[in-house]
Amino acid sequence: MxxxxxxxxxxxxxxxxxxxxxxxxxxxxxxxxxxxxxxxxxxxxxxxxxxxxxxxxxxxxxxxxxxxxxxxxxxxxxxxxxxxxxxxxxxxxxxxxxxxxxxxxxxxxxxxxxxxxxxxxxxxxxxxxxxxxxxxxxxxxxxxxxxxxxxxxxxxxxxxxxxxxxxxxxxxxxxxxxxxxxxxxxxxQGRRAKDYNSKLAIKLDPELRADKASKVIYRALLKAIKTNEAGTIADIDTEFLHDFRVAVRRTRAGLSQIKHVFPDSVVAQHAGFFSWLGQITGATRDLDVYLLNYKQYITALPDSLHDDIAPLYAFLKQKKKQEQTELANHLKSQKYIKRLLEWEQYLKEALPEKGCSNAANLTIKELADQRLWKVYKRLIKEAEEITEDSKAESLHALRKTCKKLRYLMEFFQSLYPDDEIKTLIKALKGFQDVLGNIQDVDVQATSLKKFSEEMMVNKVQSNTFLAMGVLVQNLETMRCAARKDFAKQFSLFNQEENRTIFKSLFAPQVDIKKP
CATH class of the missing domain: 2.40.320.10 (Hypothetical Protein Pfu-838710-001)
Known part of the structure; x- marks a missing residue:
């Protein structure tokens, strides 16, 4: 009833x-x-x-x-x-x-x-x-x-x-x-509920010319940057900066991976600006992560060291405050405002009747197939070359390739069958996570060692450095565990079912026919 x-x-x-x-x-x-x-x-x-x-x-x-x-x-x-x-x-x-x-x-x-x-x-x-x-x-x-x-x-x-x-x-x-x-x-107010989501939901017409479709993608990313800008400056919560950085990274990935759809001079001009944005936001985001992980740091320590690690939290808070002030000044500067406005104006400009290159004149579906298949094959090649002795730089390069592939898949998601593309994105995310864990613990361990040197100036008691040393050891243990998990996660990503879907969605017919 x-x-x-x-x-x-x-x-x-x-x-x-x-x-x-x-x-x-x-x-x-x-x-x-x-x-x-x-x-x-x-x-x-x-x-x-x-x-x-x-x-x-x-x-x-x-x-x-x-x-x-x-x-x-x-x-x-x-x-x-x-x-x-x-x-x-x-x-x-x-x-x-x-x-x-x-x-x-x-x-x-x-x-x-x-x-x-x-x-x-x-x-x-x-x-x-x-x-x-x-x-x-x-x-x-x-x-x-x-x-x-x-x-x-x-x-x-x-x-x-x-x-x-x-x-x-x-x-x-x-x-x-x-x-x-x-x-x-x-x-x-001219708004609607759920009018912002950090997940991309870009609807593309498969027949739309590649350069025009690229502008659709970049406009969606620019909207995310502008939506999170004020919250990043005010430091309302850590997710504003996180989403701001993700939109910046996605834009950089697009400019480097959706190749030759814009004139080289345009790409060079704006790619430099977004690279700068990545640099000026990095330190503040890293400190956000350390502060968010602080409870995990404490949990990983023996009870006897919990009080000793407290000065680290105070140090991180003060350092975050300093970096946040510097970041806010950057995002209120004329350089930032002018360069972002130039990018916005370019995205609003009408494109010429004919694109600047063969790639620009392809349909977006044709270009997406080409780029996704090429980056996917590069990822597999790089992953298969990783061994237990591979240096951190090789794993980091592989992680960046994974990000590029994932961003491209998210850009072009609407061009492919929903269930299949979501299956591949989920599988890639699982593989990315283990690479992210390896990179994150490496960076955190290195940063903790650097922080301990800076904290010595403040005459912090030796027990705090002892506790921080234990943290570094714990991070090293986590890194080793993540390295051991690499082969398993790559195997899951590279399983036959996923390879079949990648080929059916993106590979040119000549590649599919090869034995």
């Missing part, structure tokens, strides 16, 4: 006072309060709560201020906490069901205000013959948006609730809704 609606939308012509007047002719009720309130919606930049069908609301009035988590589909309140201000991170909430739910969904992402809606709110109790409250009603009247009626059922009065819900739907002819007022408010 379908549950009765919990929420109704008021028609544009129907004011709250009119509803209340009509309600008095149908049922006994009591207006508990009438007051001005402000509703503010919160979510992470990448809509983690909304994607989990949850809305986060801060409701403020003269008499109350509380944050609630609402089921986006049913309107049910999942958690509520009296609060005057919303903390930035879930870890800053007090222990309870609301914090637990936010922790599981937000992770390290910050809660950001989406929009603020002033409104008049009426709290109404529906009464039975004994003057007992059987249903609570919240009636909200907004400026420029349709009002809302929300019903709260009370335990023991389920049948009464059904009758009240039916009254609004049938007698008042109100439309039940599961669509949050947030969606309507976003429309007024």
């Amino acid at each position: 379908t549950a009765p609606p919990l929420q109704f939308e008021l028609p544009e012509h129907m004011a709250a006072k009119k509803i209340i007047s009509r309600l008095g002719n149908k049922i006994d009720f009591q207006i508990v309060s009438e007051q001005y309130a402000i509703k503010t919606f919160y979510d992470s930049l990448d809509w983690r709560l909304y994607s989990a069908d949850i809305l986060c609301e801060l409701n403020q009035s003269k008499t109350a201020s509380y944050i609630s988590l609402i089921d986006r589909n049913s309107g049910e309140c999942l958690a509520l906490e009296n609060l005057k201000e919303v903390p930035r991170f879930s870890s800053q909430f007090k222990n309870g069901s609301l914090k637990t739910l936010l922790d599981s969904l937000l992770g390290i992402r910050a809660l950001l205000p989406l929009c603020q809606l002033p409104h008049q709110v009426y709290q109404i109790n529906i009464l039975n013959q004994d003057q007992k409250t059987i249903v609570r009603i919240r009636l909200e009247e907004y400026e420029g948006l349709d009002g809302r009626i929300s019903l709260q059922p009370l335990k023991g009065y389920e049948k009464e609730f059904d009758r009240v819900s039916m009254l609004f739907e049938k007698s008042f002819e109100l439309t039940p809704t599961t669509c949050s007022i947030l969606n309507n408010a976003l429309k007024l």
Whole structure:
């Protein structure tokens, strides 16, 4: 049996006072309060709560201020906490069901205000013959948006609730809704829910000329850079810089791997700029990673060394602050603003009737097949040459080739059967992870040794350096384990099923026919 609606939308012509007047002719009720309130919606930049069908609301009035988590589909309140201000991170909430739910969904992402809606709110109790409250009603009247009626059922009065819900739907002819007022408010801002996602979702016409399609790809990446720019400068949470860097890396990979679709002079000019962006953001991101891994560092140490490692955290925080200031200055500089604007203007310019090269005049599907097959074969060749004695530089070069292939596959994903291309991306990601682990522990071990030298100037106690030495040893153990896992992960990636899909999707016919 379908549950009765919990929420109704008021028609544009129907004011709250009119509803209340009509309600008095149908049922006994009591207006508990009438007051001005402000509703503010919160979510992470990448809509983690909304994607989990949850809305986060801060409701403020003269008499109350509380944050609630609402089921986006049913309107049910999942958690509520009296609060005057919303903390930035879930870890800053007090222990309870609301914090637990936010922790599981937000992770390290910050809660950001989406929009603020002033409104008049009426709290109404529906009464039975004994003057007992059987249903609570919240009636909200907004400026420029349709009002809302929300019903709260009370335990023991389920049948009464059904009758009240039916009254609004049938007698008042109100439309039940599961669509949050947030969606309507976003429309007024020219936005929509889930309008940002770090995952690429570029739709390409297979017949589109390669140079034109390339601009479509770069415009999507530029949007990601600009979306994360302010949050990176303000250091709102670490994922802003992470997504900023990923969009920069993807752009660099595109300029180096989607070859000859733009004039060489254009590529050289802008590739240098994005290389610079990669350099100036690297140190801050590395320190973010160290701070995020700090709990793992502690866990890996004996209990007796936990206090001794504390100065490392203070050192990392101070160093991160310095690097963040320098990074923010770079991203507010005329050099950055001017060069990014030049790139944006180039992407907006119309291309000539004929492309600058044979590659530019191919369809994007033709070019994608060529590039993906060539980089895939290079990856296999490099991976097969790796032995137990291979130097770190060889593994790092292989990792970069893996990134290039993955970025190309993500750029061109819409050109291929969804299930097959996703299978290959997932397999490649698994192989990338082991290469990433090898590189990361190498870099972290080297950095910890460098940090210990810098910390000596601060007259840190010797026990801290002892603890840091243990950390370096642990990282070396992890590196050895990752090296041993390399052959297994490459074997999984290079299994016959994946090789068959790669060939069927990307290989030219002449290659498929070869024994």
